[in-house]
Amino acid sequence: MRSSRLLSILMLLQWRGCLSATVLAREFEVSVRTIYRDVDALSASGVPVYAERGRQGGITLHEGYRTRLTGLTPGEAESLPLAGIATIARDLGLGAEATAAQLKLMASLPVDAGEGALRIARRFHIDPLPWYHRAETAPCLPELANAVWRERCILIDYENWQGPTRHELEPLGLVLKGGLWYLVASHRGKQPRSYRVASIRSIEVSDRSFKRPAGFDLAVHWPASVADFERWLTRDIATVRLSAEGCRILRAVSPMAAEQVEASSRPSAREQWIEAEMPIETPEYSARQLLRLGAEVEVLAPAALRLALQQEAQAVLALYGQEPNPGAGKVGSGKA
Known part of the structure; x- marks a missing residue:
């Protein structure tokens, strides 16, 4: 077990460069003290690894050192088809290259391992999109990936709920979350922020x-x-009463809120219902989200959320409390 971790630490340092003991400990789920003991073991075996002190320091390999211990175990070889997702490579503009690389890797494997890898590829598929969602159009994604890789500054026209803005950025990375691409970038060395790639209207690579x-x-x-974003977004708390069906619907529409409800649940005066605390956003937004639970939820507090629910429900009632007018909204139906 330890020898495998030592090799993994060596490969990780070779791949990523300087890393702190804390990051390595988190990566391998061991203590910081264990990482330092592993580094001592690597050094004793002749690997030129050392620690740089200071706030920007960490554990690193001597510049130019490369290990040749890159053989794959049978299990690692069989997992190669899952190491990269074809759709991700295609979105980044690397579809052909990724396919060629995978074919070369397959051809270089022993016969048994190669057959196992092909069996995996034909029997398992990864779809990163949730149900009822479609992939967002992000035509600038290959350009962004190129700028990230080459460490080139970019100028983007960005549009969100606040309106159009222009940003000069230093692109640090791209993240695919729930089928949506996000750019992580900073402005002149400031704290990195996240930008939804589909909201980028144009890009200029400097x-x-x-x-x-x-x-x-x-x-x-x-x-x-x-x-941090989830904590900021749901910084307010509501006290609610939920039925069993309401809890089931909540788990489907907001797993994070359902988790907190389950953790804080207690018996309610209403039979077969519970009372609990739930994280919420603004009263107006939360009211529309809670209406998805219908009559299976009752908000007890805060008063602002109860009022928002009442106003939203009254607006819906007014809309459906009258007979529909098929001609409403039509233009040009009159005679000339």
Whole structure:
């Protein structure tokens, strides 16, 4: 087990460069002290690995060192078809290259491992999109990927709910989450922010390069960024009463809210219902979301959310409380 981890640490340092002991400990689910013991073992075996002190320091390999211990185990060889998703490579403009690389890898495997890899490829498929969703159009994605790879500054025209804006950015990485592409980028070295790629209306890739922040790791930054965003978005709490059916619907439409409801649930005065706390956004937005649960939820507090639900329900009642007029909204039906 330890020898496999030592090799993995070596390959990770060779691939990513300087990494902190904390990042390595999180990666291999061990303590920081264990990582330092592993580094000592690597050094004792002749691997030129050392630690750089300071805020931007970490564990690194001597410049130019490369290991040749790159053989694949049978299990690793069989998992090759799952190592990359064809649709992702296509979106990034690398479809042909990815296919060619996979064919070369398959051809280089031993016969048994190659057959196993082909069996995996023919029997398992990864679809990153949720049900009832369609892939977003992101024509600028290949250009973005090129700018990220070459570390080139970009100028984008961006449009969100606040309106159109223009940003000069240093693109640090691309993330595919729930079938949607996001750009992680910073402006003149400031804290990185996330931009939805489908909201980028145009892009200009500059010849000017930039220097990536020392120690920036996209795989570490992204989950922390998502957690911060969710905390900010749902910073308010509502007290609700839910039926069993309401809990079931909530799990389908908002797993995060359902998780907190289950953690805080307690018996209700209403038979077979529960009371709990639920994270919410603005009263107006949350009212429309809660109406998806119909009469299976009752908001007890805050008063602002109860009022928003009442107003939204009254608007729906007014819309459907009258006979529909088939001619309403038609233009040009009169005679000349």
